[in-house]
Amino acid sequence: MTDLFEEFVQFRLKMNQRIHEAGNVRIRQFFALDGRVYEEGALDVKTKEMIGFTASLMLKCDDCINYHIVKMIQEGVTIEEFFEILAIGLIVGGSIEIPHIRRAVVFFDECLERKEKGLSLDMKLE
Amino acid sequence: MTDLFEEFVQFRLKMNQRIHEAGNVRIRQFFALDGRVYEEGALDVKTKEMIGFTASLMLKCDDCINYHIVKMIQEGVTIEEFFEILAIGLIVGGSIEIPHIRRAVVFFDECLERKEKGLSLDMKLE
Amino acid sequence: MTDLFEEFVQFRLKMNQRIHEAGNVRIRQFFALDGRVYEEGALDVKTKEMIGFTASLMLKCDDCINYHIVKMIQEGVTIEEFFEILAIGLIVGGSIEIPHIRRAVVFFDECLERKEKGLSLDMKLE
Amino acid sequence: MTDLFEEFVQFRLKMNQRIHEAGNVRIRQFFALDGRVYEEGALDVKTKEMIGFTASLMLKCDDCINYHIVKMIQEGVTIEEFFEILAIGLIVGGSIEIPHIRRAVVFFDECLERKEKGLSLDMKLE
Amino acid sequence: MTDLFEEFVQFRLKMNQRIHEAGNVRIRQFFALDGRVYEEGALDVKTKEMIGFTASLMLKCDDCINYHIVKMIQEGVTIEEFFEILAIGLIVGGSIEIPHIRRAVVFFDECLERKEKGLSLDMKLE
Amino acid sequence: MTDLFEEFVQFRLKMNQRIHEAGNVRIRQFFALDGRVYEEGALDVKTKEMIGFTASLMLKCDDCINYHIVKMIQEGVTIEEFFEILAIGLIVGGSIEIPHIRRAVVFFDECLERKEKGLSLDMKLE
Numbered sequence: 001m002t003d004l005f006e007e008f009v010q011f012r013l014k015m016n017q018r019i020h021e022a023g024n025v026r027i028r029q030f031f032a033l034d035g036r037v038y039e040e041g042a043l044d045v046k047t048k049e050m051i052g053f054t055a056s057l058m059l060k061c062d063d064c065i066n067y068h069i070v071k072m073i074q075e076g077v078t079i080e081e082f083f084e085i086l087a088i089g090l091i092v093g094g095s096i097e098i099p100h101i102r103r104a105v106v107f108f109d110e111c112l113e114r115k116e117k118g119l120s121l122d123m124k125l126e
Numbered sequence: 127m128t129d130l131f132e133e134f135v136q137f138r139l140k141m142n143q144r145i146h147e148a149g150n151v152r153i154r155q156f157f158a159l160d161g162r163v164y165e166e167g168a169l170d171v172k173t174k175e176m177i178g179f180t181a182s183l184m185l186k187c188d189d190c191i192n193y194h195i196v197k198m199i200q201e202g203v204t205i206e207e208f209f210e211i212l213a214i215g216l217i218v219g220g221s222i223e224i225p226h227i228r229r230a231v232v233f234f235d236e237c238l239e240r241k242e243k244g245l246s247l248d249m250k251l252e
Numbered sequence: 253m254t255d256l257f258e259e260f261v262q263f264r265l266k267m268n269q270r271i272h273e274a275g276n277v278r279i280r281q282f283f284a285l286d287g288r289v290y291e292e293g294a295l296d297v298k299t300k301e302m303i304g305f306t307a308s309l310m311l312k313c314d315d316c317i318n319y320h321i322v323k324m325i326q327e328g329v330t331i332e333e334f335f336e337i338l339a340i341g342l343i344v345g346g347s348i349e350i351p352h353i354r355r356a357v358v359f360f361d362e363c364l365e366r367k368e369k370g371l372s373l374d375m376k377l378e
Numbered sequence: 379m380t381d382l383f384e385e386f387v388q389f390r391l392k393m394n395q396r397i398h399e400a401g402n403v404r405i406r407q408f409f410a411l412d413g414r415v416y417e418e419g420a421l422d423v424k425t426k427e428m429i430g431f432t433a434s435l436m437l438k439c440d441d442c443i444n445y446h447i448v449k450m451i452q453e454g455v456t457i458e459e460f461f462e463i464l465a466i467g468l469i470v471g472g473s474i475e476i477p478h479i480r481r482a483v484v485f486f487d488e489c490l491e492r493k494e495k496g497l498s499l500d501m502k503l504e
Numbered sequence: 505m506t507d508l509f510e511e512f513v514q515f516r517l518k519m520n521q522r523i524h525e526a527g528n529v530r531i532r533q534f535f536a537l538d539g540r541v542y543e544e545g546a547l548d549v550k551t552k553e554m555i556g557f558t559a560s561l562m563l564k565c566d567d568c569i570n571y572h573i574v575k576m577i578q579e580g581v582t583i584e585e586f587f588e589i590l591a592i593g594l595i596v597g598g599s600i601e602i603p604h605i606r607r608a609v610v611f612f613d614e615c616l617e618r619k620e621k622g623l624s625l626d627m628k629l630e
Numbered sequence: 631m632t633d634l635f636e637e638f639v640q641f642r643l644k645m646n647q648r649i650h651e652a653g654n655v656r657i658r659q660f661f662a663l664d665g666r667v668y669e670e671g672a673l674d675v676k677t678k679e680m681i682g683f684t685a686s687l688m689l690k691c692d693d694c695i696n697y698h699i700v701k702m703i704q705e706g707v708t709i710e711e712f713f714e715i716l717a718i719g720l721i722v723g724g725s726i727e728i729p730h731i732r733r734a735v736v737f738f739d740e741c742l743e744r745k746e747k748g749l750s751l752d753m754k755l756e
Contacts, residue, residue, distance in 0.1 A: 015732035022709070022735075026289045026717040030217075033285065034725050037217045037278045042206035047173060051211055054177045055218040056726065058184035063729035064218070079526070080168035085177055087530040091156075091163045092181040092190070094472030095538050096560065099567035102519035105526075141480035148457070148483075152465040152541045159537065160473050163530045182474065189477035205274070213278040220724030221286050222308065225315035228267035231274075289721045294710035299677060303684045303715055307722040310688040316722070331400070332672035337681055339404040343660075343667045344685040344694070346598030347412050348434065351441035354393035357400075404667045408595075411663065415595045415656045420584035425551060429589055432555045433596040436562035442596070458546035463555055469534075469541045470559040470568070583652070591656040599664050600686065603693035606645035609652075 004110050008066050009123050038071070046075040050085060057089045057100060065104050070121050073111050082108055130236050134192050135249050164197070172201040176211060183215045186226055192233050196247050199237050208234055256362050260318050261375050290323070298327040302337060309341045312352055318359050322373050325363050334360055382488050386444050387501050416449070424453040428463060435467045438478055444485050448499050451489050460486055508614050512570050513627050542575070550579040554589055561593045564604055570611050574625050577615050586612055634740050638696050639753050668701070676705040680715060687719045690730055696737050700751050703741050712738055 019027060038048045049071040056064035072082065086104070090097050114121055145153060164174045175197040182190035198208065212230070216223050240247055271279060290300045301323040308316035324334065338356070342349050366373055397405060416426045427449040434442035450460065464482070468475050492499055523531060542552045553575040560568035576586065590608070594601050618625055649657060668678045679701040686694035702712065716734070720727050744751055 011732070015735060018735060018739075019731070022713050024710075024713040024717050026285060027713065027720060029281075029285050030717070030720050030725075033278060033281050034217055037213050041210050042204060043210050047176070048210070048214060050173070051176060051180045051214050052218065054180045055184045055215060058181045059219065059724075059726040061726040061729060063732075064726055078168060080528075083526050083528040083531065084167050084169050084174070087163050087528050087534070088174060088177050089181060090472070090531060090534050091160055092178065092473050093185065094468070094470050094475070094563075095534075096470060096563040096565040096568055097472070098538075099565060101523070102515070102567075105519060105522060109522075137480070141483060144483060144487075145479070148461050150458075150461040150465050152537060153461065153468060155533075155537050156465070156468050156473075159530060159533050160476075185472075185474040187474040187477060189480075190474055206276075209274050209276040209279065213276050213282070216279060216282050216724070218724050218726060220311075220720070220722050220727070221282075222311045222313040222316055222722060223724070224286075225313060227271070228263070228315075231267060231270060235270075286721055289717050293714050294708060295714050299680070300714070300718060302677070303680060303718050304722065306681045306684045307688045307719060310685045311723065330672060332402075335400050335402040335405065336671050336673050336678070339402050339408070339667050340678060340681050341685060342405060342408050342598070343664055344598050344600060344682065345689065346437075346594070346596050346601070347408075348437045348439040348442055348596060349598070350412075351439060353397070354389070354441075357393060357396060361396075404663060407659075407663050411656060411659050412595055415591050419588050420582060421588050425554070426588070426592060428551070428555060429558045429592050430596065432558045433562045433593060436559045437597065456546060462545050462547050462552070465541050466552060466555050467559060469538055470556065471563065584654075587652050587654040587657065591654050591660070594657060594660050598689075599660075600689040600691040600694055602664075603691060605649070606641070606693075609645060609648060613648075 004066075004107055005070075005114060005121070008063070008107075012063065012067075012123070046072070046077065049075050050077065050081075054085060054089060057086075057097065057104070058093050060097075060100055062100065062103060065100065066107050067123070069104060069108050070111055070123060073108070073115055074121055079108070079112065130192075130233055131196070131240060131247070134189070134233075138189065138193075138249070172198070172203065175201050176203065176207075180211060180215060183212075183223065183226060183230070184219050186223075188226065188229060191226065191230050193249070195230065195234050196237055196249060199234070199241055200247055205234070205238065256318075256359055257322075257366060257373070260315070260359075264315065264319075264375070298324070298329065301327050302329065302333075306337060306341060309338075309349065309352060309356070310345050312349075314352065314355060317352065317356050319375070321356060321360050322363055322375060325360070325367055326373055331360070331364065382444075382485055383448075383492060383499070386441070386485075390441065390445075390501070424450070424455060427453050428455065428459075432463060432467060435464075435475065435478060435482070436471050438475075440478065440481060443478065443482050445501070447482060447486050448489055448501055451486070451493055452499055457486070457490065508570075508611055509574075509618060509625070512567070512611075516567065516571075516627070550576070550581065553579050554581065554585075558589060558593060561590075561601065561604060561608070562597050564601075566604065566607060569604065569608050571627070573608060573612050574615055574627060577612070577619055578625055583612070583616065634696075634737055635700075635744060635751075638693070638737075642693065642697075642753070676702070676707065679705050680707065680711075684715060684719060687716075687727065687730060687734070688723050690727075692730065692733060695730065695734050697753070699734060699738050700741055700753060703738070703745055704751055709738070709742065 016031070038045060038052055049068055053065065053068035053072055056068055086101050090101060111121060142157070164171060164178055175194055179191065179194035179198055182194055212227050216227060237247060268283070290297065290304055301320055305317065305320035305324055308320055338353050342353065363373060394409070416423060416430055427446055431443065431446035431450055434446055464479050468479060489499060520535070542549060542556055553572055557569065557572035557576055560572055590605050594605060615625060646661070668675060668682055679698055683695065683698035683702055686698055716731050720731060741751060
């Protein structure tokens, strides 16, 4: 098993901390808003995470893709459901999505393996 | 009530017909695949249409946005659910999504009004 | 003189109102944040508007381009300064920026003419 | 027959003239370079125009698409060749290319009809 | 000589295999279609590979760029022809293409060296 | 202190040299133009570099981002000004900008540290 998960979480936490300390109010407000838009509302959290994943995939943001993969697994998205989202993303966005899909599958497989082994998927690294 | 729906459907049908008649096999195969990827599988059609809509919104394809709006309304997506998808799209894709969101709301409102009046939302225009 | 300015302002106001009334809290918070990020800080408003214009030009968002053109003219950006921003945008983003540049010049010319004639550039249309 | 060709050529000429007169040296140099990169070299003009068209299609620049359609028809690109380029663009860029493909086919058909009727395809409108 | 070619081919093969085994029918059909769109038709394979390369360059997909570089070298595209495509891509897409162009030149140089040394450019790694 | 600066400068110089030697006239002319568009004009160099940075951030070109970070620090852009540009970029371009912002902050911090230690920020590496 590779350590993509831990590398991802640690760089993310360290830099979010650094950016927070810089003290720009608008950036802090954006980060807060970014966290709350996925909370349960008319749509449940699982659906919102699938939508956030789709948005990230289409805009080819590998770190955002990874973030939503972790959340989707926490919400119980199965590997069949995951590949159906990838299929839609592939047909809407074309073959240029393939490299992002390859990396997303590597990361999904690793995170699912962590879950099955009872390892933490906590992105706060307490 | 404007006639965005009918204008959209007629141009779409006319040009899809023109492209089909040109006889390029790969394009025909792509169009067939594009139709089938939204069929029920591990995910239901409503969820897939919301994912297709999200993908289209992120890639700023107004015609694709309109297509999935019609399908989402057929599948029973409510206006609250619709705005929650827009909120995620706005935060993932930024303020440049706003003009597309404005136009999407105009089109959603018109299509919902058609549905409530019992007018057809059939994109095949039989 | 064309009426691009009034058409732009009226559709923008009408739809912002419609979106506001829909009541999605996250969208409202984003709109508020979007308004405040251009306020004076370490950088003055004129510089921030030039940066907002550049961002909009690179992401090919015609409505955002128009919004920042109005604000830049209010802040005293000259036509020579405007063309120097366009030149950077053209070289960073390539010839695909040209159609957006053509339309931006039409809109800038109209708004500058409004200013010289003493007509309002108020986007709130009181 | 619609008049898309003439509308396209006239707005393009008028605004290129306006931009030229503004006198920004870097923009003038870019426009000159943009004209010369399609001249015959190791690759012939027909191939270069097909490459320029592909680039424009992938970046979804409708005006650039139209420009290269006119040049491709002048260089003898057939409708079968045109659809084969569209097929590659569709598979690389995905279904979001479809609206651009629909409009490109409308414009190609009109320009081909002009050519067959002996009407001018001169974009300088002398 | 670096080993970019082998690293690229091995990761690509391993992940394509993994994706194939996942068994999503629509993804399999897309991959099949993606392979066949470059077959000889009204345009020859060399021209189609140059068009596929251009499309990949414009959408900044480094893996797709690499794939088409290998195919272009197999089809006899010369380094002068390669740089003429890069020049068009640079002027259409702007200076943001430069990092992709730098990496593409590194990969092209390595693959051309492999060819001149009689080393395999087979992406199936039999 | 990491060595991101030196790694960036060395690869950039080596490949620019390689591309220059290839002798394509249009690419050389583009590189020359790319250098001159940031020279003082109606706008000063500091403002132009902030605009070039914004353009690079919006188009997610990490190498271009790094280049303009070095130039901005040379021109005296402070960390507060830098974060205000990032805030605008984040709100215009959305959460997908965050990974680029994280990396940009790492690079800005390193370059600022170089400056404070009296180390060279010369990208020509004489």
